[in-house]
Amino acid sequence: MEKPFPLFRLPRLAIEEVISTMTPFEIINFSMTSLKIKCFIKCFLRNNRYSKYLLLLDTSKEPIVTIRGSEIHFKLITTTDKAKHGEREFENFMGTEKFDKLWIYSENVLDGWMEVVTTVMEIFKLKKHFVIFNIDTFPTKNKEIVDFIKSQTPSIEYCEFNGKTEADEDVEYFLNNLNITEFLVLNLKLSDSFKLPQASHPDFCSLDPANWLTFNQLLQFKGSDLYIHDSPLTNYELNQFLILWMTSQCHQNLRFLVVNINDPQSLETILNLPFEILDPNVERIGRLSNNKTIPLRGEIDIKRNDGMTGTINFKWRGDKMLLQIINFSMTSLKIKYFIKCFLRTSRNSQYVLQMHTNEDPSVSIRGSETTFEFTVTSDKTKDGMSGMREFKDFMELEKIYTLWMYSINVIDGWMKMVKTMKEIFTFKKHYAIFIIDIFPTRNRAIVDFMKSQTPSIDGWEIYGNAETDQDVEYFLININVTNCLGIISRLSNLFKIPQVNFLDTCTLDPGNWVTFDQLLHLKTCRLFIQGSPLTNQELNQFLILWMSSQCHQNLSFLRININDHSTLF
Numbered sequence: 001m002e003k004p005f006p007l008f009r010l011p012r013l014a015i016e017e018v019i020s021t022m023t024p025f026e027i028i029n030f031s032m033t034s035l036k037i038k039c040f041i042k043c044f045l046r047n048n049r050y051s052k053y054l055l056l057l058d059t060s061k062e063p064i065v066t067i068r069g070s071e072i073h074f075k076l077i078t079t080t081d082k083a084k085h086g087e088r089e090f091e092n093f094m095g096t097e098k099f100d101k102l103w104i105y106s107e108n109v110l111d112g113w114m115e116v117v118t119t120v121m122e123i124f125k126l127k128k129h130f131v132i133f134n135i136d137t138f139p140t141k142n143k144e145i146v147d148f149i150k151s152q153t154p155s156i157e158y159c160e161f162n163g164k165t166e167a168d169e170d171v172e173y174f175l176n177n178l179n180i181t182e183f184l185v186l187n188l189k190l191s192d193s194f195k196l197p198q199a200s201h202p203d204f205c206s207l208d209p210a211n212w213l214t215f216n217q218l219l220q221f222k223g224s225d226l227y228i229h230d231s232p233l234t235n236y237e238l239n240q241f242l243i244l245w246m247t248s249q250c251h252q253n254l255r256f257l258v259v260n261i262n263d264p265q266s267l268e269t270i271l272n273l274p275f276e277i278l279d280p281n282v283e284r285i286g287r288l289s290n291n292k293t294i295p296l297r298g299e300i301d302i303k304r305n306d307g308m309t310g311t312i313n314f315k316w317r318g319d320k321m322l323l324q325i326i327n328f329s330m331t332s333l334k335i336k337y338f339i340k341c342f343l344r345t346s347r348n349s350q351y352v353l354q355m356h357t358n359e360d361p362s363v364s365i366r367g368s369e370t371t372f373e374f375t376v377t378s379d380k381t382k383d384g385m386s387g388m389r390e391f392k393d394f395m396e397l398e399k400i401y402t403l404w405m406y407s408i409n410v411i412d413g414w415m416k417m418v419k420t421m422k423e424i425f426t427f428k429k430h431y432a433i434f435i436i437d438i439f440p441t442r443n444r445a446i447v448d449f450m451k452s453q454t455p456s457i458d459g460w461e462i463y464g465n466a467e468t469d470q471d472v473e474y475f476l477i478n479i480n481v482t483n484c485l486g487i488i489s490r491l492s493n494l495f496k497i498p499q500v501n502f503l504d505t506c507t508l509d510p511g512n513w514v515t516f517d518q519l520l521h522l523k524t525c526r527l528f529i530q531g532s533p534l535t536n537q538e539l540n541q542f543l544i545l546w547m548s549s550q551c552h553q554n555l556s557f558l559r560i561n562i563n564d565h566s567t568l569f
Contacts, residue, residue: 311325
């Protein structure tokens with residue numbers, strides 16, 4: 001038996017260096033080995049000046065504690081299923097989000113979850129706290145959960161409420177007892193008489209539905225970004241709100257507003273105020289109050305008495321009309337050319353390009369507070385339409401600004417848009433989602449075009465139902481995929497994957513074409529295979545080869561289907 005490594009005989013700096021390389025799971029397990037180790041780790045982490053971790057608490061049916069901040073995010077999931085205890089699962093989301101999940105058994109999931117939260121809060125110094133509160137999951141325990149969270153932290157940066165039952169008292173109790181400093185999202189039904197507590201007005205607020213929102217409550221909001229859906233506000237009240245804003249009597253910090261319009265037939269009531277309709281053929285570069293820039297064409301401008309400009313436009317969300325206001329200070333068209341030169345020579349590009357060949361192909365620019373999505377359509381009525389939507393990306397609420405652009409040939413229009421983006425920006429990463437069934441006669445042209453724009457792609461996912469071996473093979477031969485590859489497409493049993501670079505993650509679903517020889521040639525760190533024909537004997541041989549370092553020496557995670565459960569041993 002090997003002797004344990006004498007960690008605590010090392011100099012303090014060496015010990016701290018070892019701890020700093022550990023994952024959260026390793027730190028938690030290590031701290032549980034003795035009180036001495038736990039105290040040392042607590043002191044080290046609590047005194048660390050540069051805390052990097054964020055905590056996400058989720059009161060779902062199997063409540064979750066997520067520790068974010070490193071390259072891989074760690075989820076501790078509490079379950080009443082004994083068979084799941086100790087189970088590990090790795091999840092890769094579009095090559096940008098990686099999750100390591102661990103299930104922990106507890107007879108009472110809420111008590112077990114609270115114990116995990118206490119342990120994590122005790123050990124780690126956390127720079128931010130996020131809560132997803134599912135109000136229907138433990139209805140009799142909601143106030144107890146609030147009291148528990150309050151005992152662990154006096155304030156949280158982000159809170160999202162989800163639920164279907166009217167739980168005014170529980171929501172009010174939460175908001176009265178916990179200080180939410182940045183984001184408040186109410187995605188639940190409340191009674192028409194609900195009143196939001198005075199203190200609960202963080203910088204960002206999303207209300208859906210806002211059936212309870214009155215004009216007086218609207219005026220009390222202090223934040224800069226406000227999203228309101230299904231409110232009872234009248235067109236006259238929206239008009240009065242705009243007039244108060246123009247005279248600096250309310251919402252002086254407002255940066256962005258979306259609110260539903262209940263009477264689209266009488267927009268003149270809303271616009272019964274001084275305004276200017278701008279030329280739709282002239283593009284303006286607007287600078288938001290957070291120093292981000294966006295392109296605008298046309299729209300309606302209103303002026304505040306201190307010189308601030310608000311741009312109004314009308315959008316649709318399904319069958320509901322929305323009023324959208326963006327406040328910014330104007331810059332000249334010359335800025336556009338300056339920005340282009342600056343971005344192409346900037347050493348520190350922050351942007352990621354995502355290309356998507358769906359029926360209305362799109363190009364997305366990610367990396368700023370708002371993701372900008374340009375969607376090409378053959379529907380003339382959509383040309384120039386734009387809108388902001390919200391997308392819950394794990395613990396953060398992502399804002400996506402979409403602009404629709406008409407083209408008689410959507411693939412040609414999409415290629416033109418990709419080329420424009422590549423001309424203006426320097427991208428640090430490129431991702432693509434290739435829907436192989438949508439434009440079957442253009443697949444190779446799309447591959448050739450992408451190859452002309454970038455020599456390599458960081459992440460690529462291929463989707464489709466038809467067997468298109470030649471197109472997939474053509475892509476893999478011509479495009480250099482460097483990080484993540486997902487083939488979520490039906491291929492023939494005779495398909496042979498070309499030799500590809502070493503990948504961080506490879507997903508094959510279905511893997512009906514994967515033979516034992518092809519398995520040995522896949523070079524990847526994390527490998528996910530579903531629906532393969534591999535036999536138990538072949539899996540045994542694979543493990544033996546790995547144990548003798550004859551294959552997959554860099555493999556860190558493998559998940560593969562088993563076709564014969566009766567002969568595992």
